[in-house]
Amino acid sequence: MRRSLRSAAVGSIGRPLAKAIAKPIAKPIAKPIVFLLALLPLASLVLGAAAGTLGANPAEALIRGLGDWTLRMLCATLAITPLRQWLGWPELARFRRMLGLYTFFYGLLHFLAYAWLDMSLDLHDIVRDIGKRPFILVGSAALLLMLPLAASSFGAAMRALGAARWQRLHRSVYAISLLALLHFYWMRAGKNDFAEVGVYAAIIGLLLGWRLVRRLRRIRRSAHERNNRVHAATPRPRSTEPSA
Amino acid sequence: MHLHRDHGFIHPVSSEITPQSLYEGRREWLQRLALIAAGTSLGAFAARDARAAATPTLAPLAGVRSSVSGALTMEKTTAREDATSYNNFYEFGSDKSNPAARAHAMKTRPWTVTVEGEVHKPRRLDLDTLMKLGAIEERIYRLRCVEGWSMVIPWLGFSLSKLIKAVEPTGNAKFVQFETLADPEQMPGLRSRVLDWPYVEALRMDEAMHPLSMLVFGMYGELLPPQNGAPVRLAVPWKYGFKSAKSIVGIRFVEQQPTTSWERAAPQEYGFYSNVNPNVDHPRWSQASERRIGEDGLFAKKRATLMFNGYEQQVGQLYTGMDLKKYY
Numbered sequence: 001m002r003r004s005l006r007s008a009a010v011g012s013i014g015r016p017l018a019k020a021i022a023k024p025i026a027k028p029i030a031k032p033i034v035f036l037l038a039l040l041p042l043a044s045l046v047l048g049a050a051a052g053t054l055g056a057n058p059a060e061a062l063i064r065g066l067g068d069w070t071l072r073m074l075c076a077t078l079a080i081t082p083l084r085q086w087l088g089w090p091e092l093a094r095f096r097r098m099l100g101l102y103t104f105f106y107g108l109l110h111f112l113a114y115a116w117l118d119m120s121l122d123l124h125d126i127v128r129d130i131g132k133r134p135f136i137l138v139g140s141a142a143l144l145l146m147l148p149l150a151a152s153s154f155g156a157a158m159r160a161l162g163a164a165r166w167q168r169l170h171r172s173v174y175a176i177s178l179l180a181l182l183h184f185y186w187m188r189a190g191k192n193d194f195a196e197v198g199v200y201a202a203i204i205g206l207l208l209g210w211r212l213v214r215r216l217r218r219i220r221r222s223a224h225e226r227n228n229r230v231h232a233a234t235p236r237p238r239s240t241e242p243s244a
Numbered sequence: 245m246h247l248h249r250d251h252g253f254i255h256p257v258s259s260e261i262t263p264q265s266l267y268e269g270r271r272e273w274l275q276r277l278a279l280i281a282a283g284t285s286l287g288a289f290a291a292r293d294a295r296a297a298a299t300p301t302l303a304p305l306a307g308v309r310s311s312v313s314g315a316l317t318m319e320k321t322t323a324r325e326d327a328t329s330y331n332n333f334y335e336f337g338s339d340k341s342n343p344a345a346r347a348h349a350m351k352t353r354p355w356t357v358t359v360e361g362e363v364h365k366p367r368r369l370d371l372d373t374l375m376k377l378g379a380i381e382e383r384i385y386r387l388r389c390v391e392g393w394s395m396v397i398p399w400l401g402f403s404l405s406k407l408i409k410a411v412e413p414t415g416n417a418k419f420v421q422f423e424t425l426a427d428p429e430q431m432p433g434l435r436s437r438v439l440d441w442p443y444v445e446a447l448r449m450d451e452a453m454h455p456l457s458m459l460v461f462g463m464y465g466e467l468l469p470p471q472n473g474a475p476v477r478l479a480v481p482w483k484y485g486f487k488s489a490k491s492i493v494g495i496r497f498v499e500q501q502p503t504t505s506w507e508r509a510a511p512q513e514y515g516f517y518s519n520v521n522p523n524v525d526h527p528r529w530s531q532a533s534e535r536r537i538g539e540d541g542l543f544a545k546k547r548a549t550l551m552f553n554g555y556e557q558q559v560g561q562l563y564t565g566m567d568l569k570k571y572y
Contacts, residue, residue: 056330056537120545192438192509193338
């Protein structure tokens with residue numbers, strides 16, 4: 001029932017609109033364009049630092065800005081699979097790896113900015129900070145967990161792992177998302193300032209929740225099918241009505 | 245690629261020939277690049293000018309250089325545009341840029357400060373009467389925020405003790421409590437529940453009577469801009485910046501130690517005393533170093549935080565025998 005309602009809505013407005021936008025997304029040039037667009041936030045921050053337009057505390061602006069964009073890239077990466085289904089744009093799949101790698105890239109820069117601008121690359125101080133500040137501990141954990149994902153993003157690694165193992169490994173992005181949210185929440189907890197945290201939690205909650213619902217539906221469906229197979233195997237009195 | 249050598253000279257091949265359209269448009273490309281470069285560098289100047297212009301100059305306020313011990317630090321004063329564009333004034337929003345952007349229309353006249361509680365002479369003082377209670381001095385204080393950044397600000401005002409003496413506190417007055425304006429019509433940040441409003445701060449009586457505790461009416465030779473706590477605020481330089489309450493409307497003398505706003509919001513992080521102390525970590529970060537705004541460069545190591553923000557000689561005796569880790 002729900003599916004038919006959705007199809008009706010999609011059919012009248014959504015499908016033609018989706019087709020119109022899907023065309024440019026499918027073009028080969030879309031990938032380099034998205035690549036450059038995703039670099040813009042970094043360029044803006046670096047140019048801002050060079051030009052002195054980041055405000056009175058440019059170090060803080062850089063560290064926070066890079067952190068913000070790590071979260072945004074993460075949301076974009078997680079949104080690919082649901083959007084593919086909702087909008088009927090299978091072409092979106094081509095961008096998932098790039099956005100995932102950009103998440104790692106911005107996360108790494110965020111950590112490097114903290115290590116260099118806040119801690120002057122003093123390894124002893126950094127390690128002590130990670131132990132002392134729980135929010136930095138979970139942030140570091142999230143970054144570390146992203147390493148194997150980034151390393152296995154390429155053809156050779158994917159073939160070596162095989163599809164099933166690669167899928168399982170990359171599901172750790174869910175844990176990474178929760179750690180990233182916790183990192184942001186704990187950072188803001190010192191100021192009771194949760195407005196932005198709430199927005200990201202809602203978005204990530206929606207994107208992860210969609211997967212949870214899909215998983216539950218699959219489990220229910222496969223349980224259903226198993227049930228039907230059992231009933232089919234059991235002999236039943238033949239009826240004159242055609243099967244459904 | 246086969247390159248034809250002719251007495252050492254390598255002839256260019258046809259694939260290297262610049263397309264004609266590109267060649268003919270070369271001057272345009274150069275102009276475009278120059279514009280981008282100029283625009284970026286102009287942007288830097290424009291941004292600084294914009295920040296300075298965003299805080300228009302206010303009425304001048306004259307002050308005599310203070311002779312109070314410790315009142316004039318020799319360190320370099322922070323640029324006015326930084327001090328007026330990077331503010332924590334959560335009544336206007338929790339971003340550092342919110343106060344400068346949103347407080348410009350704040351009404352600072354007429355202004356009344358109500359003094360009440362354990363005093364023989366409770367009063368409702370209008371700003372002009374308040375300002376005449378003492379001779380205006382210029383003092384250059386360090387300001388250390390609990391977040392780990394610091395500034396050096398040339399404040400204009402006089403010792404809080406002048407006001408306290410004028411209202412004659414009774415023997416029961418052990419603490420002085422300060423209340424900031426909380427007007428939902430002017431202050432959009434009040435909608436957020438970051439803090440319980442109105443903002444409340446307090447000092448122990450001897451801290452309030454200390455000559456360095458300052459009632460401030462101006463900075464940088466002018467009246468206070470709204471984002472810095474116009475028209476009257478505190479400056480208690482040996483404590484973390486949030487203790488220096490802004491836009492004061494009420495001063496109450498009390499017997500019991502009040503619970504301050506940040507104490508209420510996060511008691512394990514913000515204590516009543518909140519003395520600047522590099523040896524007492526904030527529960528979530530170290531307080532041993534700080535970033536001096538406008539100085540030190542982007543890649544420079546942060547500077548060491550000083551005990552009592554460098555005012556140990558002047559205020560240390562207030563805390564002799566007190567466990568500063570317990571009373572943070």
